[in-house]
Amino acid sequence: DIQMTQSPSSLSASVGDRVTVTCRASQSISSYLNWYQQKPGKAPNLLIYAASSLQSGVPSRFSGSGSGTDFTLTISSLQPEDFATYYCQQSYRTPWTFGQGTKVEIK
Amino acid sequence: QVQLVESGGGVVQPGRSLRLSCAASGLTFSRHAVHWVRQAPGKGLEWVAAISNDGSNKYYADADSVKGRFTISRDNSKNTAYLQMSNLRAEDTAVYYCAREVSGGCDPWGQGTLVTVSS
Numbered sequence: 001d002i003q004m005t006q007s008p009s010s011l012s013a014s015v016g017d018r019v020t021v022t023c024r025a026s027q028s029i030s031s032y033l034n035w036y037q038q039k040p041g042k043a044p045n046l047l048i049y050a051a052s053s054l055q056s057g058v059p060s061r062f063s064g065s066g067s068g069t070d071f072t073l074t075i076s077s078l079q080p081e082d083f084a085t086y087y088c089q090q091s092y093r094t095p096w097t098f099g100q101g102t103k104v105e106i107k
Numbered sequence: 108q109v110q111l112v113e114s115g116g117g118v119v120q121p122g123r124s125l126r127l128s129c130a131a132s133g134l135t136f137s138r139h140a141v142h143w144v145r146q147a148p149g150k151g152l153e154w155v156a157a158i159s160n161d162g163s164n165k166y167y168a169d170a171d172s173v174k175g176r177f178t179i180s181r182d183n184s185k186n187t188a189y190l191q192m193s194n195l196r197a198e199d200t201a202v203y204y205c206a207r208e209v210s211g212g213c214d215p216w217g218q219g220t221l222v223t224v225s226s
């Protein structure tokens with residue numbers, strides 16, 4: 001299985017901060033990398049697909065980059081509604097696998 | 108709008124079986140693969156299984172977790188996907204989500220259904 005490792009596991013940030021979450025795959029996955037946001041008690045929501053494509057309806061402050069094994073999710077200016085847990089997921093090969101999650105908390 | 112609704116969760120004893128359903132609306136169901144993902148209490152997301160749009164291809168998480176115990180299926184005439192779970196274990200306790208595959212990701216997801224395996 002392809003292992004996905006996110007860092008950090010959690011972070012504290014303030015409204016307006018630029019936030020970066022990284023995801024590393026155990027082998028090359030080309031650009032088959034997705035990012036999800038999950039709020040407590042809710043289902044995940046797709047933010048970014050194919051490493052850098054913004055899902056329809058997702059604010060432009062979210063962006064993704066990377067290819068191969070190293071990927072980044074960036075929130076350019078953190079908003080109150082962005083406090084949540086973020087997961088990366090590879091769809092290069094089954095079984096699809098998720099990172100362990102990054103919890104973004106209020107500083 | 109596209110909507111997926113899971114049902115069939117509940118409390119079940121270890122070793123018993125349960126079938127989850129995922130009813131879809133607002134989309135041409137037969138055009139999309141469907142995935143099941145679960146989340147144990149307080150834990151991260153775990154991919155469980157997927158089925159192609161026509162049901163001809165099925166994929167499962169590895170042997171130690173669900174392969175051989177869980178079966179994914181679909182009925183395109185009913186716009187519904189299923190996850191048949193047998194020989195349930197305490198570690199299968201989780202919220203189970205279904206999701207449509209689109210652009211190589213999962214979107215949207217259903218609201219989830221809780222499965223609790225306990226004696």
